[in-house]
Amino acid sequence: MPPDVLPSPRCTASCGVPSLSHLLVGALLCHQRTRRGLTWKQAGQVTHNPPTRLSQMEAGRYPLTVRGMRALLSAYDAPEEEAEAAAALMTAAGAGHLHQVEPLRYGGVWTPALRAAARETVSLSTGPLQPHVTTAAALAPGRRISGRRATLLLHESALDRADCEQLAHLIHLVDTEGLTVHLVPAAVPAPPGRLWTEWTLAAWGWDGSAAQRDGRQLYVSHAPQQQPLIRNGAAGNADRQMIQAAARRALAATPSLxxxxxxxxxxxxxAPLSARRGxxxxxxxxxxxxxxxxxxxxxxxxxxxxxxxxxxxxxxxxxxxxxxxxxxxx
Known part of the structure; x- marks a missing residue:
């Protein structure tokens, strides 16, 4: 088993929640297809697959082999390292249901994939702010992309470690990239120095039902000096509850801004005048x-x-x- 992908105890398909390997690889396929500017019909002509099958693959609802995944990514001209990362994850999962992965090569491969496949992202940050501002910039959907929402719940404890430049950059993302920021009072309990992100992978073919939404959500948590931890299903309940508790107590977007x-x-x-350039x-x-x-x-x-x-x-x-x-x- 590759040393960078360590599976947690597995469950069975009867749990009703897609395996993390299916969701992540499906998101990667979606990202590479849309990067090429291909519709499902056009991609079907390139890959010799029916459009409905490609749609189901991206949604994690169609069985996909490592060989089939590599063929699709090759047809989309995806970088080889992305195919290697997907193959490592699929090999680690095997035939079981995988709902927790740590650590995963997340930053370079999976963030663009998740962003392409996500309908909504909600992040909770307790600081320090700088890596979270960078992450928020990756999450922001851009005002030109309709139907996508990105929200940052900024815990007041993050302000203790923030400087003016970081906060100004965050405001800039609100102004230009469609990011929504809500301040969370310090009274809301949350471990310091952490970032949690809830990804709802439902940009394509989502009917809006609560059951489908829960099945299409995964959670990525970042802690100081640790690799990201990715969970979904029951394994992600603690992260889900943390984000929901912060959202209930957060200030509205306008007063927060x-x-x-x-x-x-x-x-x-x-600031002293000597520190100003103009x-x-x-x-x-x-x-x-x-x-x-x-x-x-x-x-x-x-x-x-x-x-x-x-x-x-x-x-x-x-x-x-x-x-x-x-x-x-x-």
Missing amino acids: RQLQQVVRAARRS PASPTSVGTVPGPPPVLGAYPARVHHALLGRSGPPVDQAVAPLLQPVDGRTS
Whole structure:
């Protein structure tokens, strides 16, 4: 068995949830077909497969051999390393149902595949923010892609480790890439320094039923100094519950964005003039204009006071001094 793919205990097909190997390989086939700009009908002509069969393969509902997978990826001119990664996963799964994989070569191969096949992504981040901003950029669907949604639940604890540049980049993704951000209060329990992402692989042929949605969801969790862990079915229940609990307590999107913008403006106004390269631009913070942001411009404790959180009296006294002088709050 390849050393980079370690299967968990298996279940049987009667569980009703597709195996992770079927979902991931199907997503990869979808990604490579759409990358070539092929419809199912056109791909059928190239691969000599009926369009309905290709659709079922991408949905993980049609038996696929390693040889058949390699033939399809070869017809789509996919890189050989992607075929190798898919073959390793299929070999590890064998004939069983696989609902947990760790560690998996996820970043370079599977993220674009999941993004191509996903109808919706919901991520929960507890910081540090930089790798999560990078991930959010990969998840953002872009405003030109209709029917796709990407949401980031940003836990307040992530602000403790965030700097102005990272927050401004996040706001930029909201403005330009269709990402939705909700702030999650610190009172919501969640382990620090983690990222969970729920992928709903239902972009093609989804009828909207709850049962099909549950069967098409998988969860990817990132922890410091660890490889990502991918789960679905009952194995993903803990990740699902963590994301759902955060979503129930999160602020609405508009006030969340305004608070992030306010934090960035306050950080820039508190920066010493010697750190600025030019005059501040009156343009919205969301487009990241003007001088470069100053890293660590003010303490995270003041972040909380500025956002209306409770805090030491000295922080509550400093926060009003950082408010925008023109009276704007967004």
